[in-house]
Amino acid sequence: MARIVMKFGGTSVADVKRIRQAALHVKREIEAGNQVSVVVSAMSGKTNELVGWTREAAPVHDAREYDAVVASGEQVTAGLMAIVLSEMGIPARSYAGWQVPIHTDDAHGSARITGIDATELDKRMNEGWVPVVTGFQGVAPSGRVTTLGRGGSDTSAVAVAAAVKADRCDIYTDVDGVYTTDPRIVPRARRMNKISFEEMLEMASLGAKVLMIRSVELAMAQKVRLVVRSTFDDPNAPQIAPDGTPGVPGTLVCDEEEIMEKQIVSGVTMARGEAKITLRDVRDRPGVAAAIFGALADESIIVDMIVQNVADDGSVTDITFTVPDGEYDKAIRTLQAAQNIEYAKIVGSKGNAKISVVGVGMRSHAGVAASMFKALADKSINIQLITTSEIKTSVLIDDEYAELAVRALHTYYGLDRQDV
Amino acid sequence: MARIVMKFGGTSVADVKRIRQAALHVKREIEAGNQVSVVVSAMSGKTNELVGWTREAAPVHDAREYDAVVASGEQVTAGLMAIVLSEMGIPARSYAGWQVPIHTDDAHGSARITGIDATELDKRMNEGWVPVVTGFQGVAPSGRVTTLGRGGSDTSAVAVAAAVKADRCDIYTDVDGVYTTDPRIVPRARRMNKISFEEMLEMASLGAKVLMIRSVELAMAQKVRLVVRSTFDDPNAPQIAPDGTPGVPGTLVCDEEEIMEKQIVSGVTMARGEAKITLRDVRDRPGVAAAIFGALADESIIVDMIVQNVADDGSVTDITFTVPDGEYDKAIRTLQAAQNIEYAKIVGSKGNAKISVVGVGMRSHAGVAASMFKALADKSINIQLITTSEIKTSVLIDDEYAELAVRALHTYYGLDRQDV
Numbered sequence: 068m069a070r071i072v073m074k075f076g077g078t079s080v081a082d083v084k085r086i087r088q089a090a091l092h093v094k095r096e097i098e099a100g101n102q103v104s105v106v107v108s109a110m111s112g113k114t115n116e117l118v119g120w121t122r123e124a125a126p127v128h129d130a131r132e133y134d135a136v137v138a139s140g141e142q143v144t145a146g147l148m149a150i151v152l153s154e155m156g157i158p159a160r161s162y163a164g165w166q167v168p169i170h171t172d173d174a175h176g177s178a179r180i181t182g183i184d185a186t187e188l189d190k191r192m193n194e195g196w197v198p199v200v201t202g203f204q205g206v207a208p209s210g211r212v213t214t215l216g217r218g219g220s221d222t223s224a225v226a227v228a229a230a231v232k233a234d235r236c237d238i239y240t241d242v243d244g245v246y247t248t249d250p251r252i253v254p255r256a257r258r259m260n261k262i263s264f265e266e267m268l269e270m271a272s273l274g275a276k277v278l279m280i281r282s283v284e285l286a287m288a289q290k291v292r293l294v295v296r297s298t299f300d301d302p303n304a305p306q307i308a309p310d311g312t313p314g315v316p317g318t319l320v321c322d323e324e325e326i327m328e329k330q331i332v333s334g335v336t337m338a339r340g341e342a343k344i345t346l347r348d349v350r351d352r353p354g355v356a357a358a359i360f361g362a363l364a365d366e367s368i369i370v371d372m373i374v375q376n377v378a379d380d381g382s383v384t385d386i387t388f389t390v391p392d393g394e395y396d397k398a399i400r401t402l403q404a405a406q407n408i409e410y411a412k413i414v415g416s417k418g419n420a421k422i423s424v425v426g427v428g429m430r431s432h433a434g435v436a437a438s439m440f441k442a443l444a445d446k447s448i449n450i451q452l453i454t455t456s457e458i459k460t461s462v463l464i465d466d467e468y469a470e471l472a473v474r475a476l477h478t479y480y481g482l483d484r485q486d487v
Numbered sequence: 488m489a490r491i492v493m494k495f496g497g498t499s500v501a502d503v504k505r506i507r508q509a510a511l512h513v514k515r516e517i518e519a520g521n522q523v524s525v526v527v528s529a530m531s532g533k534t535n536e537l538v539g540w541t542r543e544a545a546p547v548h549d550a551r552e553y554d555a556v557v558a559s560g561e562q563v564t565a566g567l568m569a570i571v572l573s574e575m576g577i578p579a580r581s582y583a584g585w586q587v588p589i590h591t592d593d594a595h596g597s598a599r600i601t602g603i604d605a606t607e608l609d610k611r612m613n614e615g616w617v618p619v620v621t622g623f624q625g626v627a628p629s630g631r632v633t634t635l636g637r638g639g640s641d642t643s644a645v646a647v648a649a650a651v652k653a654d655r656c657d658i659y660t661d662v663d664g665v666y667t668t669d670p671r672i673v674p675r676a677r678r679m680n681k682i683s684f685e686e687m688l689e690m691a692s693l694g695a696k697v698l699m700i701r702s703v704e705l706a707m708a709q710k711v712r713l714v715v716r717s718t719f720d721d722p723n724a725p726q727i728a729p730d731g732t733p734g735v736p737g738t739l740v741c742d743e744e745e746i747m748e749k750q751i752v753s754g755v756t757m758a759r760g761e762a763k764i765t766l767r768d769v770r771d772r773p774g775v776a777a778a779i780f781g782a783l784a785d786e787s788i789i790v791d792m793i794v795q796n797v798a799d800d801g802s803v804t805d806i807t808f809t810v811p812d813g814e815y816d817k818a819i820r821t822l823q824a825a826q827n828i829e830y831a832k833i834v835g836s837k838g839n840a841k842i843s844v845v846g847v848g849m850r851s852h853a854g855v856a857a858s859m860f861k862a863l864a865d866k867s868i869n870i871q872l873i874t875t876s877e878i879k880t881s882v883l884i885d886d887e888y889a890e891l892a893v894r895a896l897h898t899y900y901g902l903d904r905q906d907v
Contacts (some may be wrong), residue, residue, distance in 0.1 A: 083543040117563065123503040124567045125574035132573070135581045136566035139559035143537065146556035147544045153552070154545035161555045165585075166630060210586065 069234040070102040070192065074202065074224035077111030078241040079298035080144045083151070089239060090151045091302035093197060097157055102192040104231060105159075105199045106224040107148055109140025114203075130175035134204070134214045138164070141201035141220070148199045159197040162187075164212065169205035169223065171213045178213035180205055180222065183230035192231065200227055221282035229289035236291050237315070238278060243297035244309060244318035245270065245277055247482040248335040252470045255483035259333065260310040263323040266333050267293075269425040269459045283320065293320040323427055331428035331435060332480035337473050338421045339466055341371065342395035343451060346402065348383040348411035355408065359386060362405040368394045372421065372454045372463060383411075387452060389463060392417045419451065420469035423461040424476055436460045442479040448472050489654040490522040490612065494622065494644035497531030498661040499718035500564045503571070509659060510571045511722035513617060517577055522612040524651060525579075525619045526644040527568055529560025534623075550595035554624070554634045558584070561621035561640070569619045579617040582607070584624040584632065589643065591625035591633045598633035600625055600642065603650035612651065620647055641702035649709035656711050657735070658698060663717035664729060664738035665690065665697055667902040668755040672890050675903035679753065680730040683743040686753050689845040689879045703740065713740040743847055751848035751855060752900035757893050758841045759886055761791065762815035763871060766822065768803040768831035775828065779806060782825040788814045792841065792874045792883060803831075807872060809883060812837045839871065840889035843881040844896055856880045862899040868892050 073096065075089045096103050108114075117137045121128055145161035152159035164171075167187065171178035188198045202220025207213045215222055221238060228236035243258065245267065250256040262270070264287035271280050277295055286293050296317025308314030323329070349355055356375065363370055372389045390398045395417050402413060429435045436453070439460055443450060448471065452463035464472055477483060493516065495509045516523050528534075537557045541548055565581035572579035584591075587607065591598035611618045622640025627633045635642055641658060648656035663678065665687065670676040682690070684707035691700050697715055706713050716737025728734030743749070769775055776795065783790055792809045810818045815837050822833060849855045856873070859880055863870060868891065872883035884892055897903060 083540055086544065120503055120563070120567055121570060124506065124570040128570040129573055129580075132566040132569045132581055134566075135569075135583070136563050139562045142559045142562075143540070143556050146552040146554075147540055149552045149555075150541060150544040150548040153549055160549075161552055163555070163632075212583075 068100050068102065070231060071096055072104050072106060072224050072228040072231065072233045072236040074106040074220060074236065074238050075108065075148075075298060076220065076238070076240045077108045077114070079239050080107055080148065081111045083147060085298070086144065086147050086151050088302070089298050090148060090155060092239060092298065093152060094155055094157060095302050097197065103197050104188055104192060104227055104233070105148060105197055106202045106220060106227055107141060107144040107199060108202050108220040109144055113140040113143070131211050134175045134212050137214055138201070138204040138212045141203055145199045145201045152197055152199070157197055158195060159199055160191070161199045161201070163201050164204040165206035167200060169200075169226070171205035171207055171215070173207040173209060173213065175207070175211075175213050177216035178205060178207065180215070180226045183226055185230040188227070188231050218279035218282070221279045222285055225282045225285045225289065225291050225293070228291045229285070233291065235294055235315075236286070237294045237296060237317075239296060239298040240277065241297065241299065242277060242295070243300060243316065244295050245320070245334075247333065248473055248477050249337065252337070253474050253477045253483075256477065257482060257484045258309045259318045260308055261319045261321060261326050262333060263326055263427050264320060265323065265458055266425050266427055267320045269423070269456070270334055270336055278320070286320065290322060294318065295320065326427075329428040330426050331432045332424045332426040332476075332482070334425050335473050335476045335480070335482065336423045336425065337469055338371075339469060340392040341389045341419045341421050341463060342392045342398070342415060342417040343387060343389050343419050343463060344395070344398055344402075344413065344415035345385055345387040346408070346410040346413055347385055349386050350409040351382060351384045356386065358405065358407050359402065360388075362401050362408070363390075363398060366397060366401050368398050368401065372452055372461065374452050374454060389419070389421065389452070418466045419463050420466045420472075421461055421463050422469065422472045422476065423459055424480065425459045427458050429458050429460070438479070439476065442475050443472055446471055446475050488520050488522065490651060491516055492524050492526060492644050492648040492651065492653045492656040494526040494640060494656065494658050495528065495568075495718060496640065496658070496660045497528045497534070499659050500527055500568065501531045503567060505718070506564065506567050506571050508722070509718050510568060510575060512659060512718065513572060514575055514577060515722050517617065523617050524608055524612060524647055524653070525568060525617060526622045526640060526647055527561060527564040527619060528622050528640040529564055533560040533563070551631050554595045554632050557634055558621070558624040558632045561623055565619045565621045572617055572619070577617055578615060579619055580611070581619045581621070583621050585626035587620060589620075589625035589646070591627055591635070593627040593629060593633065595627070595631070595633050597636035598625060598627065600635070600646045603646055605650040608647070608651050638699035638701070641699045642705055645702045645705045645709065645711050645713070648711045649705070653711065655714055655735075656706070657714045657716060657737075659716060659718040660697065661717065661719065662697060662715070663720065663736065664715050665740070667753065668893055668897050669757065672757070673894050673897045673903075676897065677902060677904045678729045679738045680728060681739045681741060681746050682753060683746055683847050684740060685743065685878055686845050686847055687740045689843070689876070690754055690756055698740070706740065710742060714738065715740065746847075749848040750846050751852045752844045752846040752896075752902070754845050755893050755896045755900070755902065756843045756845065757889055758791075759889060760812040761809045761839045761841050761883060762812045762818075762835060762837040763807060763809050763839050763883060764815070764818055764822075764833065764835035765805055765807040766828070766830040766833055767805055769806050770829040771802060771804045776806065778825065778827050779822065782821055782828070783810075783818060786817060786821050788818050788821065792872055792881065794872050794874060809839070809841065809872070838886045839883050840886045840892075841881050841883050842889065842892045842896065843879055844900065845879045847878050849878050849880070858899070859896065862895050863892055866891055866895050
């Protein structure tokens with residue numbers, strides 16, 4: 068017997084028919100003797116509709132009222148899921164965030180969960196009931212309804228899983244797991260059996276948008292094992308893990324300790340539409356980086372890669388960074404208008420792609436960066452920028468070479484499926 | 488300074504544009520120095536959509552989950568209304584039923600309000616805020632959300648008005664008041680200035696469907712003065728009562744005491760599609776009526792008029808009643824199948840209309856029934872059935888004559904507008 072939190076995203080509960088499909092997965096787990104709590108998102112599109120109305124009502128409005136409006140979406144799907152489960156003979160009841168209660172701070176619109184009282188959920192599960200909890204929301208100390216911000220339902224699910232001490236938290240979505248890279252670019256991309264929290268964080272922030280970063284961070288902190296799997300798989304098919312063994316289909320996101328064979332490179336990711344901006348001969352004094360990136364932050368321009376070379380003579384240096392293509396002109400204007408930055412000139416270009424390789428094995432394996440550069444050089448791909456972290460190496464290249472680079476690296480690091 | 492509860496129905500909050508129009512009425516009252524609480528319905532069509540989903544999820548389902556789903560509609564409009572009011576410079580906040588709290592019993596799907604804690608609403612209004620309360624819902628002793636049943640938002644508004652001791656409860660809807668009869672049939676129908684609760688109850692149950700009967704009953708019991716008026720009137724126009732005096736546009740529904748000149752007949756109403764069923768030579772023994780109407784009630788057949796003549800010789804009698812046309816065949820079958828009713832034969836017909844005249848003046852004025860029959864006889868309209876109550880006289884006639892009868896009675900009792 069295991070205790071499982073099962074989370075269904077917006078496309079998995081888009082209408083009553085799909086809610087029924089999702090409920091069959093719950094039924095399978097219950098019939099296998101497991102205890103289950105369900106966490107649901109709003110029907111896909113509904114949250115956007117509700118958000119649209121609040122904006123139409125007033126472009127700038129009270130976040131508490133935004134929350135009151137937007138939180139209604141999950142209440143609908145939670146109730147419908149409870150009805151469908153009951154119809155299948157599974158005792159179920161819905162809980163709005165305030166009924167659990169899921170306590171949050173009062174940062175309306177992007178609240179953080181401060182604690183979950185698991186008493187009621189615990190009691191219900193022990194009695195064989197399936198509590199169906201609204202994702203994405205909770206209740207502030209003031210007694211008002213809060214929402215957690217976009218994608219918050221994943222975070223709700225992880226928090227509930229931690230509170231009820233679940234053996235795992237299954238995230239049902241419209242993809243069947245986490246892949247070594249985008250299968251649309253590399254048909255030989257493999258679904259991973261396991262991936263560490265750290266790798267998942269690097270993958271998620273790089274464009275493999277399967278799980279919200281916040282939920283992965285929380286899962287890592289609370290040691291909640293996550294499974295990413297598809298709602299649209301046959302609920303009654305034998306449960307087979309990606310490596311062919313009996314187990315949970317999908318990708319397990321877990322502590323590094325659980326992963327026996329650590330890949331040097333687990334995955335290859337790509338982010339397109341990156342603009343590169345270089346400030347030449349920046350006067351290298353303390354606080355200059357703060358001045359540059361502070362000016363950009365003040366304009367809400369999100370900066371991705373940052374590279375600063377060591378100054379030749381200790382007086383001037385070049386600073387290069389990337390922003391989304393759409394922010395390129397604004398970033399240039401912002402820097403030109405800034406009073407307290409001294410530099411010779413600004414140069415830059417749009418239409419670049421960032422390619423990254425991610426893997427916890429890098430920690431104990433030297434030369435990954437070098438091998439990456441060689442693999443790209445073999446295809447005559449010019450590298451413009453390089454950044455590295457403990458488990459990730461990223462390069463910026465011309466967008467035209469993006470798919471070629473991903474395929475080359477995917478093959479080079481032995482990630483290709485052999486059966487295609 | 489007056490304290491007013493303003494209730495906006497589904498068509499009045501059908502989209503953000505209309506919510507803005509509704510909010511202008513609130514603004515006018517606030518600027519006139521009044522204290523206001525708002526009660527809102529769900530956007531028109533939304534409740535039907537939500538109810539449809541619960542039925543699709545399972546034809547028979549837990550009413551508690553139905554409530555969890557369906558109550559979400561008003562939360563959306565309450566939040567949007569609060570946003571729009573704030574945008575206009577009027578401090579406002581939304582309250583779900585459980586936040587007020589509006590206490591109800593646990594009859595989910597058709598709960599009754601058992602009490603409203605007015606502390607918070609009172610405090611907010613005294614501070615110049617406008618509380619925006621979700622209609623149609625409350626919270627059960629169990630802490631679960633309840634709904635009051637269809638049209639329950641009117642009842643919510645009246646209950647809130649009673650709790651905060653409002654001077655009146657303005658029901659904003661898509662008609663501009665209560666008319667002496669249906670203006671589509673009688674162009675000379677007049678909007679009434681005032682109507683008593685009792686008359687309104689008789690009018691509402693007879694087809695002048697402006698207010699839910701429950702809300703009128705509650706208003707009468709709690710002595711809450713109601714005004715029925717249109718959201719779509721110009722909010723900035725001078726406020727003129729239907730009698731041409733400065734005052735509240737629309738129809739005031741109030742205690743009989745407030746109405747100086749009591750009309751013998753205040754209005755004429757019509758209900759079509761009535762089937763008439765007569766049981767001939769029913770053995771007249773105690774309990775026979777209970778047996779007949781008990782059998783029909785067991786099949787959920789709603790009976791309207793009931794007439795029983797005195798038995799000639801004290802042994803057999805005729806019993807006639809009406810049901811909706813659609814229930815005619817089922818009613819006949821039900822009576823034929825009933826074991827404990829002795830009668831000679833069943834006869835009946837579909838396609839009749841019930842015409843009623845209503846007026847509190849009838850109480851102190853003899854001969855209204857006689858004058859009504861004369862007015863109909865003058866137009867050669869044959870009367871099939873007659874029932875009377877203290878302030879209402881109804882007749883059943885052939886449906887073909889329905890409009891003619893309404894127009895004749897409307898003119899006969901001096902209800903026609905003179906300016907058309």
